[in-house]
Amino acid sequence: MADKTLSFMRSLCMGNIVEEIIFPFPKIQESEKELLKTTFDSIGGWLQSKETEFKKWDKAGELPKEFLEEMKQMGMFSFVIPEEFGGLGLTSSGYSRTIQELCKYDGSVAITAGAHSSIGMRGLLLFGTDSQKQKYLSKLASGEMIAAFCLTESTAGSDAAGIKTKATRDGDSWILNGEKLWITNGGIADFFTVFAKTEGLEGQMTAFIVTRDLPGVSAGPHEDKMGLRASCTTTVNFDNVRLTQEHVLGEVGKGFKVAMKILNVGRTGLGGGSIGAMKKSIHLASQHAKSRQQFGKNISEFGLIQQKLGHMVVECYVSEAVVSMVAGLSDRGCEDYAVEAAISKVFATECLWRTIDEALQVAGGGGYMSEYPYERIMRDCRINRIFEGTNDILRLFIALTAMNDVGAQLKEVAHSIGNVLQDPIKGFGVLSEYARKRVSYATGFGKATLSQSHPTVKEQAEVFEDCTKQLASFVDKMLRKYGKNIVGHQFATRRLADVMIDLFALASVLSRVTAAIEEKGVEATKREREILQVFAGQVSRRVRSNFNKIDDNDDQQITSLALDAVEYEGYRWDTI
Ligand SMILES: Cc1cc2nc3c(=O)[nH]c(=O)nc-3n(C[C@H](O)[C@H](O)[C@H](O)COP(=O)(O)OP(=O)(O)OC[C@H]3O[C@@H](n4cnc5c(N)ncnc54)[C@H](O)[C@@H]3O)c2cc1C
Structure with missing residues (x-):
């Protein structure tokens, strides 16, 4: 049984594969x-x-x-x-x-x-x-009370800490004032989890339970949206709402932590939803491909249609592995799975976007017509990459958490090396585990191994091990190249995040396929092993490409073009 305080991905970035966290694959009781x-x-x-x-x-x-x-x-x-x-x-x-x-x-x-x-x-x-x-x-x-989560404001979206809604002390009470924006269930909810700045504790946030019956609580009209149109999205306003200590949720001044924990624990909902929509898209597209005839053949006989359907199946299976893995971590009481939960949100929502895009393509012109469900699924799922933390912000969170951990270890390495020079015998004793790994990786001897995956998927387990080794070099190289300034290098940070996302997905699918082989046998899992082969190949190529781009990239030119577009407020080269 793994230590519940350990995160699989944070450990992986330090060069450790803590297999007990991801094996056996979680099952619903x-x-x-x-x-x-x-x-x-x-x-x-x-x-x-x-x-x-x-x-x-x-x-x-x-x-x-x-x-x-x-x-x-x-x-x-x-x-x-x-x-x-x-x-x-x-x-x-x-x-x-x-x-x-x-x-x-x-x-x-x-x-x-x-x-x-x-x-x-x-x-x-x-x-x-x-x-x-x-x-x-x-x-x-x-359902007598429906609930809503009120964090976003007009000037505070991704930068949630910048909210302006305020709860001011008045004797034993708090007086709440502010306006929340784009709140799902805003117009139908009676129970609101509201985040406000609290006075006295400069710049800090507190979470409150606010109910609709309190004087001063109101909601604006339904927003007219691209997708999820029938769901109720409104502003929620708080005008001198009097609250007591009974309304405080968690500790005063710890509201940011409350918000992040809620979003973290809730991520498997959005992940699950994405998988449901992927399964529906695959059902619709495969049914259409089977019955639609062009050039005297069912379109399912064409390679380009098969290529789409095959990739859709891979993305759905891997997403399901990732989301189930994160749900399992939560159910087992793991304490640190924020990076893995963020990965599951990014991975599943992006797989769904590609899946519905390809399903619509298989459906041809019909896919564009509201008579069929494709366009609605597409409109509905576009927001998944934006709300509950945009995928961009989550990528930064994923990669910077890893860099932070390794950076802290490197400080220890520097300290240990200093000690080695001053007092070689004592110094070597404190040379950190991470430093030892760095040395062994650099000399090509060390390799963290994955022993619990099934022997028939050894080749894919080796891909994971090799990529893990590359991940360690990746983090090291980035820290050496950018040092403390890594926060300002988002192109590079994104590449690290993408490597981490791929590796967690590969680990999850290795665990899932191993469980399937153990349960059904090798023969019966031919297709699942095919999925694993395809995905491991993709991961291997993407990791290598991201690694090469640390030094060989066009980041400078892209930045220059972007800044120019911003200055010009558009595209410069019209032809007339
Ligand atoms: C249908 C719908 C339902 C919603 N439901 C709720 C709800 O129930 N409760 C709630 O509180 N909120 C809700 N929201 C709000 C949602 O969570 C926010 O829209 C989201 O957090 C992004 O904030 P923003 O729209 O202000 O975008 P911004 O934060 O303005 O971001 C704009 C773009 O800039 C990028 N960006 C921002 N900062 C950085 C950075 N540092 N580095 C790189 N890129 C950056 C973002 O990734 C994004 O691409 C909902 C929104 C919608 C559309």
Whole structure:
């Protein structure tokens, strides 16, 4: 059993493969599987019957009140709430699988239920006091209260620490003022997790539970959006709202930590949703390819169609491995999986974007018509790469966490080397583990190994080991090249993030395929091994290419062109 405080990816960047964290591949428990099957049977039939309505509501830009009532009755707000409060008490794995199921029917419905459970009320589960839980959880489970997460403001999106909403002390109370922007469920929620700057603690943020019945709470009109149109997105306003200590969620001044933890734990919801939409896209595209005839043949017989479908399957399987792995880490009580959770969000949302793009291409002109579901899935899923942390910001977080860890170790290395010079015997004793690895990597002898993957996938396990070795050189080389200024070098940081994303995905799929072979045998897993072969090949090529680009790139020219476009406010070279 691995140390629960260890992160797989942070350890990997230090040159350690902590296999116990990712083997065996996490499984949904049998009892929970039964519960999920019953739940999916009941919601599946109901949602299937609404297919034409979903299309209508997407156009209208709203879910009708009666349907929201049905959602409550069907238990769509109860997924992650413990049974003692009337909820289903799903694990992260079970919850992620449930959002996946909803996304097969409609994105707006999935986000309405998902924003409630993933982020709206998650803070209460994670940080609420007993009395706060007693007061709200049953109402949140029944849907009597729908929840929303209120962080973003007009001047504070990615830079969440820059919010201006303020809670000012007034005796024992707090007075809350401010406006939150683009809040999912804003117009239908009664329970808001709100982040505000608190006075006295300069620049610090505190999380509050705010309910709609409090004087001064109001919501703006529905925003007209590109996708997820029927989900309710509004501003939420707080005008001199009086709060007490009972409304404080977590510790005063620790709101930023609360926000980040909620987003982190909630990521498997968005990941699950992306997989659901990928499965639906693959179903639609393969069905179309099988029946559509051109040039006297089914289009499925053409290589270019096969190439698309094959890649869609690979991306879906690997995404499912990554998201399930992260849900498993959460369920096992791992304490540090923020980097892995961020990776799962970036990976799954981008795979979905490519998958629906290719599915639409397979459908040809029909894919562009609202008569068919492709264009709606595409509009609905575009936001996934933006909300709950843009994929750009998450890439920076992924890579800079690694650089920070290694940088700290390097300081120790420098210190140890100083000691070695002053007192060779004592000095070698303190030469850090990381320094030892660096030396062995540099001399070509050392290699972290993966021993728990199945022998039949040895070749792909070796790809992972080789790439891990390259990762260590990558981090080292970047730190030597940029030092403390790495934060200002985002092109390079992105490359490191992409290598880390690929390696976690490869580790997850190695673990998944190993579990499949152990369960079903080598013969029965031919296709899964093919997926692994394809993906390992892609990872190997991408890692090598990213590594080469540390020194051989066009970053300077691209920067210069971008800055010029910004100065000119557009493209310079019109032909007339
Ligand atoms: C449909 C919808 C639902 C939403 N639901 C909610 C909700 O329920 N609750 C909530 O609080 N918010 C919600 N949001 C807001 C969402 O989380 C933000 O839009 C998101 O965090 C990005 O912020 P922004 O739009 O201000 O973009 P900005 O932060 O202005 O970013 C613009 C671009 O600049 C990039 N960028 C920013 N900083 C950097 C940097 N340092 N380095 C490199 N690139 C950078 C970004 O990646 C992005 O590409 C929702 C938004 C939408 C559209």
